């Protein structure tokens with residue numbers, strides 16, 4: 001399969017390198033990373049130890065083929081710009097897959113791509129961009145693929161097979177939209193709280209005030225999801241949030257890492273989208289609004 005990874009950062013580089021075992025993969029990313037990949041190959045350290053020779057470009061226009069699969073792995077605030085650029089290399093057969101977090105990526109991609117060609121990938125693998133050419137695989141996780149619409153089963157099956165053949169343990173997800181919301185609910189407390197208080201994930205359960213805040217945010221975000229039509233229970237999202245905190249106890253969240261690197265955060269795609277939808281549905285969005293203002297203030 002011909003695959004283009006648009007956004008060769010942490011997770012895009014990890015998946016791209018694994019997929020390159022059995023597929024023709026081209027990475028699109030920033031100059032230093034692209035130059036190092038082309039000169040020395042792409043090295044994965046940590047839970048996976050591999051080094052692959054992969055082709056990388058800075059610009060999509062330098063790619064000479066139409067990919068069968070385009071994986072979008074930019075941060076959600078870059079999705080619209082990235083997919084606009086990608087229009088020139090995709091055709092009516094290209095599957096466009098978002099591997100991102102946040103609640104607004106599919107909406108942004110749908111402006112330029114037929115929804116029947118869009119797939120969603122949710123992964124709990126963890127990856128960290130160490131330096132140009134080197135990615136740390138921080139945690140082995142599970143991956144599922146699904147679609148918002150209902151006519152994509154063959155495309156989903158094809159991608160699941162390709163991922164499994166490349167050692168990315170993957171299954172079909174028939175309820176992916178709901179799982180995308182559950183991930184956003186989990187992230188709606190962990191990401192902004194760890195960023196504002198500049199702490200490891202574990203501290204959210206160690207400090208009783210923060211533990212209470214996690215519970216209240218989870219409750220508010222779940223109520224928005226429920227009003228938006230998902231049959232999600234607060235007891236389940238709270239259990240999931242605590243599981244994620246335990247499993248990633250020693251980690252600094254991706255939002256805190258972005259802040260420390262002086263980069264933008266994905267707050268608008270997570271809490272921002274929850275507030276936007278919540279307000280339309282007449283839900284209480286007070287805590288999510290405070291989180292947005294707090295993160296924007298310190299960013």
Ligand SMILES: NC(=O)c1ccc[n+]([C@@H]2O[C@H](COP(=O)([O-])OP(=O)(O)OC[C@H]3O[C@@H](n4cnc5c(N)ncnc54)[C@H](OP(=O)(O)O)[C@@H]3O)[C@@H](O)[C@H]2O)c1
Pocket residue numbers: 006007008009010011012028029030058073074075076078081082085099100101102123124125126127128129254266
């Ligand atoms: N890392 C993980 O473990 C993980 C796991 C699951 C899901 N995710 C989700 O996956 C998405 C990506 O996360 P990440 O951690 O991999 O982020 P990341 O390391 O910042 O990777 C994104 C890369 O894409 C580059 N980029 C942005 N626009 C581009 C464009 N138009 N052309 C070429 N390159 C472009 C960025 O460069 P600049 O930084 O210079 O803009 C950056 O190097 C996020 O939504 C995240 O929440 C991440």
